[in-house]
Amino acid sequence: MNRTRVVVLGAGIIGSACARELSLAGFDVLVVDRGRPAGGTTSHGEGNILVSDKGPGAELALARLSARLWPLVVAELTAEDPHAAIEYDPKGGIVVATTDGGAASLTAFAKSQSEAGVVANPLSANEVAAAEPALTRDVTAAFHYPQDAQVQPAGAALALLGSALRHGARLRADTEVLGSVVANGRITGVRVPGEVLGADVVVNAAGPWAGELSARLGSPIAVRPRRGEVLVTMPMPGVVRHKVYDADYVGAVGAGSGELQTSAVVESTWGGTVLIGSSRRRVGFDATIRPQVLSAIAAKAVRLFPALADVAVMRAYGGFRAYVDDHLPVLGEDPRVANLWHATGHEGAGIGLSVGTGLLLRESLTGATPSMPLEEFTVDRPAVLA
Incomplete structure (x- = not known):
């Protein structure tokens, strides 16, 4: 047949x-x-x-x-x-705001998600500190998303x-x-x-x-292609325990501008290295890594996790994402x-x-x-x- x-x-x-x-x-x-x-x-x-x-x-x-x-x-x-290198990790995510305006936007966004069936649990200052000890204490709102996960x-x-x-x-x-x-x-x-x-x-x-x-x-x-870059640190196991990002990330994802959009996105891998993002910009298929883009990403990440300031970066890489208006x-x-x-x-x-x-x-x-x-x-x- x-x-x-x-x-x-x-x-x-x-x-x-x-x-x-x-x-x-x-x-x-x-x-x-x-x-x-x-x-x-x-x-x-x-x-x-x-x-x-x-x-x-x-x-x-x-x-x-x-x-x-x-x-x-x-x-x-x-x-x-049994040897597949998937590295599935249902570690959950934490989204934080560090300004009063960011807190209001994040809280409203999380409420709309909860109404759509997403589990979004608000965290107190003490709960944030317990979940991510290395995270800045300048947090005005935080939500835990247990349904977030990661793979290699x-x-x-x-x-x-x-x-x-x-x-x-x-x-x-x-x-x-x-x-x-x-x-x-x-x-x-x-x-x-x-x-x-x-x-x-x-x-x-x-x-x-x-x-x-x-x-x-x-x-x-x-x-069309939309480019993003990521920094990779030396291994520092246990320092970052969830996927953590600031509330600006959602706005950067949804932005229609071709200009550079950055926000702090920080997470670890099974091997202990920390991945630091993120950036978005439309430059066609130009694969050049721009130091100013990496600097902008790093600066926002350090504000979120001050301990990253003294950590060596092993490498940086970039890739193209499939963008639709x-x-x-x-x-x-x-x-x-x-x-x-x-x-x-x-x-x-x-x-x-x-x-x-x-x-x-x-x-x-x-x-x-x-x-x-x-x-x-x-x-x-x-x-x-x-």
Whole structure:
């Protein structure tokens, strides 16, 4: 019996999550990436699985779905491969304000989230100090989000892809997609150097490159890169116990300006290093690391955690996030070309939203009832159609 052939374009965490779900559903899956698996945006993130930074709406619903799925998926992946380097850590997050205005905004934001089903517990000054002893005492409001978690992003993506391969998927790395083949209004394959890869369904999961790739496929969508940088300190185990960020972070995420946006985001890894972010700016695919950006990030982090002032920074890295003007992911079939699907536009939330995205794509392609409404993610909305 012939199986539906699906070509997934992109071997980052979104493409890997989609490939796994479709492989489990019995599709004949081929994953194509112009580089190496998890070698782009995925390997340049912090691995966050967050509900704390999203206001009520479709993205929060997807975040809550994904947060419920992650421990189940991790258990399945670990059962398949006990050595998978996922580093899933349901450590929770703490969001703090350090001004009276910030406290009012944070309190109102947390209230709206609670009404949408997010667990957001207010913390007293003593509770903040007990939870994060190294945190500044100049805190005017704080909320604990126990549903926040973290993974090692590249490790998690490779575990998802490895599971897809174990269930029959195939991988073509170092393969550039040059264009598409369309017949009678339906995509039937993609052109790569020297051949055509036939497909019944094509999934554009190329992250910040999805805009450029969609143009090559003849159906452009308005997904652009938005750059962020992260500092990595020497190991300092136990100093930062949760993901901690200041209330300005939510505003930076939602800002539409292409100018530099920074806020303090601080968290540790299993190895004890501390990841310090965050920045957002639109500079195309310019990968230059700017010292002034790193300085702005560091200054805000030190105000939040004064102990970081004397800690050595081992390295800094930056990556591109898949940005859409309305700040919502793109998940659905292209209205112009049948059987061309897009799964992109998650910006800095792609790690956390990946498993939910994969499930929703599987449900859509198999005709199952979706786990949540998809109307706000469709391709035919003004922010997406180029």
